Amino acid sequence: MSGRLEVMKTYKLYINGAFPRTESGRSYEITSNKGEFLANACLASRKDLRDAVVAARAAQSSWAKATAFNRGQIMYRIAEMLEGRSDQFAQEISLQTGSSAKESLQEVSDSVDLLVWYAGWSDKLPSLAGSTNPVSGPFYNFTVPEPLGVVGVIAPIDKPLFGFVAAIAPILVSGNTAVALASSTAPLSAISFAEVVATSDLPNGVLNVLSGQQSELAPWFASHMDIDGLDISGLPVDQHGAVKEAGVENLKRISTFTKSSEPGRILAFMEAKTVWHPIGN
Amino acid sequence: MNFEYAAAPESRSVVKIDPEYGHFINGKWVNGSKHFNTINPATEEVLSSISLGSAADVDAAVKAARNAFEKSWSKLSGRERGKYLFRIARIMQERAREFAVLETLDNGKPIRESRDVDVPLSAAHFFYHAGWADKLEYAGVDTTTAPHGVVGQIIPWNFPLLMLAWKVAPALATGNTVVLKPAETTSLTALLFGQVCQQAGLPDGVVNIVTGDGSTGSAIVNHPGIDKIAFTGSTEVGKLIARAVAPTNKSLTLELGGKGANIVFGDAAIDQTVEGIVNGIFFNQGHVCCAGSRLILQESIADEVLEKLKRRMDKIRVGDPLDKNTDLGAINSAEQLAKIRELTAAGEAEGAGRWSSNCALPENGFWFAPTIFTGVTQAHRIAREEIFGPVLSVLTFRTPAEAIEKANNTPFGLSAGIWSEKGSNILWATQQLRAGVIWANTFNKFDPASPFGGYKESGWGREGGRHGLSAYLKGSAK
Numbered sequence: 001m002s003g004r005l006e007v008m009k010t011y012k013l014y015i016n017g018a019f020p021r022t023e024s025g026r027s028y029e030i031t032s033n034k035g036e037f038l039a040n041a042c043l044a045s046r047k048d049l050r051d052a053v054v055a056a057r058a059a060q061s062s063w064a065k066a067t068a069f070n071r072g073q074i075m076y077r078i079a080e081m082l083e084g085r086s087d088q089f090a091q092e093i094s095l096q097t098g099s100s101a102k103e104s105l106q107e108v109s110d111s112v113d114l115l116v117w118y119a120g121w122s123d124k125l126p127s128l129a130g131s132t133n134p135v136s137g138p139f140y141n142f143t144v145p146e147p148l149g150v151v152g153v154i155a156p157i158d159k160p161l162f163g164f165v166a167a168i169a170p171i172l173v174s175g176n177t178a179v180a181l182a183s184s185t186a187p188l189s190a191i192s193f194a195e196v197v198a199t200s201d202l203p204n205g206v207l208n209v210l211s212g213q214q215s216e217l218a219p220w221f222a223s224h225m226d227i228d229g230l231d232i233s234g235l236p237v238d239q240h241g242a243v244k245e246a247g248v249e250n251l252k253r254i255s256t257f258t259k260s261s262e263p264g265r266i267l268a269f270m271e272a273k274t275v276w277h278p279i280g281n
Numbered sequence: 282m283n284f285e286y287a288a289a290p291e292s293r294s295v296v297k298i299d300p301e302y303g304h305f306i307n308g309k310w311v312n313g314s315k316h317f318n319t320i321n322p323a324t325e326e327v328l329s330s331i332s333l334g335s336a337a338d339v340d341a342a343v344k345a346a347r348n349a350f351e352k353s354w355s356k357l358s359g360r361e362r363g364k365y366l367f368r369i370a371r372i373m374q375e376r377a378r379e380f381a382v383l384e385t386l387d388n389g390k391p392i393r394e395s396r397d398v399d400v401p402l403s404a405a406h407f408f409y410h411a412g413w414a415d416k417l418e419y420a421g422v423d424t425t426t427a428p429h430g431v432v433g434q435i436i437p438w439n440f441p442l443l444m445l446a447w448k449v450a451p452a453l454a455t456g457n458t459v460v461l462k463p464a465e466t467t468s469l470t471a472l473l474f475g476q477v478c479q480q481a482g483l484p485d486g487v488v489n490i491v492t493g494d495g496s497t498g499s500a501i502v503n504h505p506g507i508d509k510i511a512f513t514g515s516t517e518v519g520k521l522i523a524r525a526v527a528p529t530n531k532s533l534t535l536e537l538g539g540k541g542a543n544i545v546f547g548d549a550a551i552d553q554t555v556e557g558i559v560n561g562i563f564f565n566q567g568h569v570c571c572a573g574s575r576l577i578l579q580e581s582i583a584d585e586v587l588e589k590l591k592r593r594m595d596k597i598r599v600g601d602p603l604d605k606n607t608d609l610g611a612i613n614s615a616e617q618l619a620k621i622r623e624l625t626a627a628g629e630a631e632g633a634g635r636w637s638s639n640c641a642l643p644e645n646g647f648w649f650a651p652t653i654f655t656g657v658t659q660a661h662r663i664a665r666e667e668i669f670g671p672v673l674s675v676l677t678f679r680t681p682a683e684a685i686e687k688a689n690n691t692p693f694g695l696s697a698g699i700w701s702e703k704g705s706n707i708l709w710a711t712q713q714l715r716a717g718v719i720w721a722n723t724f725n726k727f728d729p730a731s732p733f734g735g736y737k738e739s740g741w742g743r744e745g746g747r748h749g750l751s752a753y754l755k756g757s758a759k
Contacts, residue, residue, distance in 0.1 A: 128422050133746050135728035136405065143732050143748060228737075241528030248523040250692070251516075251535070251738045264423030264756060272748045274732050275711050277721045 011039045011187070013048060013211065014194035016055035017204025022212075023047050030188060033098030041187050044212035046220045049179065052208035053226050056150045056177035059205030064147045064175030066203075068123035075119035075173055077200040083112045085196065089189060093161055096186035111165040117261055118169035125174070125263055129270070138279045145270040147175035148253060149228035152221040154214055156234035160186035162260070164193060167231050168207060170265035179208045179227070181218075183234070187211035214239075222246035222254075229253040229269045286598070289605040291392045296383045298469065301330045304338055304492060305475035307345035308485030313338055317494070319468055322389035323602050323611035323646040331468050334493030339460065339500040342489035346431040346458040347506055349486030354458050355428065363414030366453055368481040370407035376477070377404070380470055384442055385602045387469040389611030389647070390565055392603050402727060403446035406745075409729035410450035413750055417455060420750045427755040428456035429532060430508035433501040435522075436471075437514045438464035438613050439568035439669075444513050445471050447744045449488060450729075455753040457509070460489045462501055466614050468492040499525075507531060511752070513570075515667075516693070516738050523741075534742035534752045536570065536734060538667040539695030542688030543573030543724065544710065546681070547581040549700035553722070555589045558673070561698055561724035563597060563609055563651055567671040568617070570739075571696035573724050575664060576653075576675045577684050583677050587655065594638040594651045601643070609671060612647040621649050621670035628654045628663035633674070659690055667693070681706070685713040694736025698724045717743070 011030075012019040024045035030038045042048075063071070082089065089111075090104035099107070126145055133141040151171045156163035160183040171178045182190030194209045210217065218235055221227060222243040232243055233256045240256065247254050255268040303312035313332025320327050332338070354362070373380065380403075381396040390399070417426040432452045436444040441463055452459050463471035471490050478488050491497055495518075502510055502525050512522050513536040526533045543561050545554050561573025578586055602610035612618040629635050633654040642648040649670055657664050657674040664674050678684040688697055697716040701707050707721045717735045720726060727733065727745075734743035742752045 125422070131732075131747055133728070133730040133732070135726070135731050137726070137728070139723065139726060141728070141731050143746065244527035245524050248520050248527065251520070251523065251537075251741065253741065262423050267422060271717065271736050272732050272734070272743050273711075273717060273719065273736075274746075275719045275721065276723055276726050276731070277707070278723050 009039070011041050011191045011211065013042050013044055014191065014198070014207070014209040015048070015052045016208065017198065019194070023051070030096065030186070032095050038095055039188060041191070041211040044210040044217065046217070048210055049217060049220050049224070052179040052210060053150060053224060055205035056179050056208055057226055059203055060149055060177045063177055063203055063206045066175070068126070071173060071175065072119045072122035074201050075115060075122065075169065078197055078202065079112045079115035079119065081196040081200050082108070082115065082193070086112075089161060089192065092188055092192060096160060096188055107159060107162045111162045114162070114165055114261055115169055118173045118266070121263060121266060122173050125266055128263070129267055133274070140277050140279055141274065143272050143274045145174070145267065146273050148269045148271055149176060150226060151176045151178050151229040151231065151269050152224070152227045153178055153180035153231045154218055154221065154234040155180055155183055155190060157183045157185055160189035161193060163234065164190045166260035167233065171231070171269050172207060174266050174270050176229070176269055177206045179210065181214065181221070182209060182211045184212065184214050218243055219246060222252070223249060225250045227252060229255070231255055231257065233257045286606045288601070290601060291382055291385075291603045291605060293382055293386060293603065295379050296386070298329050298383070302468070302472050302492065303332050304334060304342065305472065305478070305488070305490040306338070306342045307489065308479065311338070311341070317465070319387060319466065321386050322466070322613050323643070325645050328386060329469065331492045334462065334491035334497035334500070336500040338491050339497060339504055342460045342491050343431060343504050343506040345486035345489050346460050349484055350430055350458040353484040354487050355456055359415035359417060359456070362453065362456060363411045365481060365483055366407050366411030366414060366450060369477055369483070370404045370411060372477045372480050373400070373404040373407065377401070380442060380473060382603070383473060384470050385610070388438065388441055388467050389602050389613050391607040391610045392605055393607065394565060399440055399443045402729070403442045406443075406446035406450045406729040410454035414454040417750070417754065420747055420754065423756065424751045425755050428753065429755060430457060431506060432457045432459050432509045432511060432753070433504065433507040434459060434461045435498045435501060435510070435512045435514065436461065436463055438467040439565060439570070441467035442470040442474065445474055448511055448513070451744070451750055451753050452511075453487065455750060457753055458487050460491060460501060460507065462491050462493060462498050465494045502526065509533070509753070512536070519740065535740040536744060537738065537740040538693055539570045539572070539735065539739050540575055540665065540667055540691045540693045541571055541573045541696040541698065541716070542575045542577050542714070543698035544577045544684050544688055544700065545579060545582065545586060546699070546701040546706060547579040548702045549582070550702055551582065551585060551589060554700040555586065555593050557698065557700060557722070557724045558590055559593055559597070562673040563671050564725050566609055566612055566649070568613060568669055569725065571718060571725065573696070573698045574668060574673060575688075576673055577687055578675060578677050579684070580677050580679055587675065590653070591636060594653070597638055597640070597651050599640045599642060599648065599650065609651060612649050612670065615647055617669065618647040618649060621668055621672060624663055624666060624668045625652060625672055628657070628661060628674070631661045633657045633661055633663060659687060665691065681710065685710065689713070689715045692738040695739035696720065
């Protein structure tokens with residue numbers, strides 16, 4: 001026996017730019033598809049969710065106020081950072097899901113390319129989704145899309161990296177902040193992705209990542225009064241009704257998506273603001 | 282010297298009101314098994330007896346709408362659909378006087394407003410959407426051109442015909458068929474609209490109108506044959522509907538309540554602002570979801586604005602809605618009057634200062650004098666709850682940041698007003714306000730080309746403009 005003992009990573013949560021353990025002190029075992037131990041992931045609690053929402057709310061207005069150009073550049077920077085760690089991410093995906101090295105590397109490349117695609121929308125979508133409106137009267141009237149605020153994500157179980165990126169990129173690019181629950185069975189990719197984000201100049205609190213059980217946390221995402229929108233694409237369809245019902249208390253905007261790259265995913269978490277001003281002297 | 286206006290009443294001979302009305306289902310008039318009276322809120326005179334829609338009536342209407350969707354309406358080209366909408370718009374213009382008088386009789390709003398706002402805007406809404414019917418592929422980013430199918434629409438009593446137009450015009454333009462329920466107290470112009478559909482030769486079942494109360498609305502919301510629900514009304518009822526729809530595949534748009542902030546900065550043009558404040562809260566008796574019901578004044582000009590506002594309010598003419606000089610008509614119902622009284626009593630009990638204009642109110646009917654409350658704090662019920670009447674709550678601020686914080690301190694987010702002569706200040710405030718419609722140096726302006734709808738608990742989706750159309754088209758996102 002020669003060789004050295006591997007230094008294993010402790011996977012923690014990502015809240016407000018820091019990597020805390022869950023306040024609950026709980027963890028759950030993540031295994032490979034062959035049943036080998038991979039890590040003890042944090043089993044995030046309702047309190048962790050609330051802390052993450054506080055961070056996301058605090059970060060939201062300044063992120064929305066950043067110029068579209070700046071937000072686009074930061075999103076592109078995330079893609080750059082991810083590209084440089086492709087092999088590590090591919091290996092991590094394969095360990096968790098059992099997909100082949102080639103498939104996993106493809107998932108990473110797809111994730112990088114999707115980030116680049118969404119990054120470019122930041123300073124273009126408002127031109128397409130806004131309008132100047134020809135009203136009957138001496139008024140200048142225009143409509144602009146604005147970010148919704150704090151958006152929750154229940155990420156898909158499959159495609160632990162690509163599914164996560166496809167959910168958070170369209171939310172962040174418009175100026176929303178996000179609290180995202182990683183794939184319950186394969187959360188390691190999302191937690192590692194947080195390390196990429198942490199080195200990409202994304203302001204603290206703009207993206208917050210939790211690992212834990214959908215069944216435990218989804219109801220709290222749904223009923224939280226300071227979450228404005230929710231992407232439940234990753235949640236089994238038979239649970240959508242209950243989540244939507246709980247979301248009614250603050251008329252949360254709740255959506256599911258089937259396509260990964262479409263501007264509609266960005267617009268689902270934006271509001272249209274219409275402004276009138278008289279013309280004349 | 283005392284100048285008095287001579288009475289200038291609009292003649293009601295232009296309208297013929299039947300003693301009894303049925304539902305408009307599948308192009309025919311179908312009498313309901315039960316009826317209820319609709320009254321003129323200005324006199325309490327019974328105008329007619331209206332059918333109370335049962336679950337069976339709703340079912341018949343949904344079947345007719347489904348049949349029309351499958352057999353005729355979805356088979357028509359957009360161009361042909363558009364021509365029907367143009368026809369409807371024209372007939373509404375031709376019968377504008379009739380619509381205006383009927384609306385004022387049934388709703389209590391001044392003829393000046395029904396004649397100059399409600400009816401022309403309703404016709405304009407059909408004109409606007411008629412032109413969209415054959416251009417849906419250009420309507421938006423990531424929208425399809427596919428209609429939902431049968432749409433259930435439930436509308437309020439404050440703008441009965443206009444809210445009908447806001448709902449029906451985009452639904453038909455996009456190829457949906459409709460089951461519409463007007464508000465319990467204001468069915469008559471919707472029923473007259475049924476006659477317009479007949480005159481326009483609209484295929485049977487494309488528009489169905491079922492009159493009734495909340496139970497009728499509930500039958501529509503819960504009917505499994507309906508693909509989409511569109512509702513305008515209170516946030517409370519909107520949430521009930523959203524909960525009912527949550528476990529289903531129906532799509533849903535909601536246009537709900539508001540507590541609009543009307544912010545006056547120290548540099549505002551005061552006289553113009555005072556007119557805007559009056560228009561913001563006393564238009565349509567304050568029965569406006571986007572009313573500027575919270576006046577937020579910069580301290581430096583608060584006394585001057587309030588003095589001029591009171592002087593102006595004393596000139597508001599309250600009375601016979603059919604009189605062409607009337608500014609403020611009747612409160613729509615005894616129930617709404619009771620709600621206004623309850624909230625204004627709470628305002629006094631909680632310590633705000635009440636001032637009402639010195640006007641004589643008619644003996645019969647439902648009336649409320651234009652009223653303002655000063656010294657209102659953010660904790661007062663009259664600053665938090667929608668009063669939906671001619672009652673203005675006045676708050677003050679020192680810094681612009683404080684104004685924005687107060688304006689946004691509400692679960693609602695429908696409208697806001699900004700009064701300032703400095704362009705950069707207006708645009709700054711516009712960006713800070715969390716509301717779907719911002720009126721700067723104006724208030725309560727509406728247009729079919731202008732998207733309308735709320736942030737936060739004021740609703741889901743927009744109505745009007747390109748943005749409003751997408752609610753009636755299937756999107757890729759659900």
